[in-house]
Amino acid sequence: MYGVSISIWIKSGMQRTQIWLSQAERQGLQALTRNSGRSQSALIRETIDTFLQHQQPQGRLAWLRQARGLWAERSDLPDWSALRGELDRLPAGLLP
Secondary structure: OEEEEEOOOHHHOOOOEEEEEOHHHHHHHHHHHHHHOOOHHHHHHHHHHHHHHHHOHHHHHHHHHHHOOOOOOOOOOOOHHHHHHHHHHOOHHHOO
16 A cells, blocks of 8 residues: 655645555556646545535536436437337236
8 A cells, every 4th residue: 555645735725634545546646647747636636526526416416417308309219108118018027
């Protein structure tokens, strides 16, 4: 395990923290740092922000609202009412 200390300026309203990473996680983070040109701290904060946004109910709700109507204009999808009707007519033992 590798320790990563993240030093952050207190005046920016952030606090310093420390995390433990496996060797694979550390190498992956180093590669992302090199390829993106961003600091380890910035990458870790961005990842935590994204994770928290998806874990909070209001974040999930916002994501679902953005996806609403995504397929509304598609003409290549089946008629869901007709498809459901076909499934309803099948004998009960044929569906899992």
